[in-house]
Amino acid sequence: xxxxxxxxxxxGLVAGLIATVILAxxxxxxxxVLELTDHRYYNFASVLIFGRKADALxxxxxxxxxxxxxxxxxxxxxxxxxxxxxxxxxxxxGLLWGPTIELSSFAFANTIPLEPLLPITLQTxxxxxxxxxxxxxxxxxxxxxxxxxYDTEKREEKAEKLNQQVIVKRKILSPAPAMKPHTFNRDFKxxxxxxINDHLSNKTKKxxxxxxxxxxxx
Numbered sequence: 001x002x003x004x005x006x007x008x009x010x011x012g013l014v015a016g017l018i019a020t021v022i023l024a025x026x027x028x029x030x031x032x033v034l035e036l037t038d039h040r041y042y043n044f045a046s047v048l049i050f051g052r053k054a055d056a057l058x059x060x061x062x063x064x065x066x067x068x069x070x071x072x073x074x075x076x077x078x079x080x081x082x083x084x085x086x087x088x089x090x091x092x093x094g095l096l097w098g099p100t101i102e103l104s105s106f107a108f109a110n111t112i113p114l115e116p117l118l119p120i121t122l123q124t125x126x127x128x129x130x131x132x133x134x135x136x137x138x139x140x141x142x143x144x145x146x147x148x149x150y151d152t153e154k155r156e157e158k159a160e161k162l163n164q165q166v167i168v169k170r171k172i173l174s175p176a177p178a179m180k181p182h183t184f185n186r187d188f189k190x191x192x193x194x195x196i197n198d199h200l201s202n203k204t205k206k207x208x209x210x211x212x213x214x215x216x217x218x
Contacts, residue, residue: 005150015142016075020068023135037127042067047116094140098132
């Protein structure tokens with residue numbers, strides 16, 4: 001496989017690219033059809049690269065690719081530093097991440113200033129804030145789906161945590177605290193009881209009979 005999605009960098013890249021392609025399509029639709037904005041996202045890249053808005057086909061292609069690259073890079077940043085390994089409130093984080101980048105871009109354009117992009121109208125700000133919010137939500141949701149499917153490290157860590165919890169509960173609640181605890185596999189399915197030593201060394205013995213082994217004292 002060209003991209004190993006078990007790597008968090010790759011998952012952030014894929015989620016960021018998909019979200020940015022959708023963002024660019026929404027922006028062009030707002031500009032050409034609905035006429036809700038005065039700027040296209042690639043105008044920012046064009047002014048930074050060429051010092052003016054792109055007018056030739058080659059400049060348009062380069063500017064659009066640069067905009068896609070920037071959005072994808074922000075997806076990677078989101079994957080590592082904003083959401084990290086924690087998936088709680090991921091949609092809220094994405095919803096805030098998109099407009100934060102957009103408003104920062106406007107502030108940058110006014111501070112430099114980037115004359116070809118000025119003035120920026122209220123209609124443009126609102127339109128791009130909405131589309132960037134959609135971008136953030138798609139990014140967060142896409143990354144969550146990829147993490148759930150390909151993040152084997154997190155799944156193994158969760159399974160190990162469940163195993164440890166079972167061991168502690170058996171020690172506290174069992175009338176025979178030395179009984180062997182149950183364990184879970186990566187898909188969190190209950191397996192046959194194994195000894196604590198076997199559990200810690202990740203070795204399980206195959207039973208000769210179906211079902212659970214009869215608990216034995218250590």
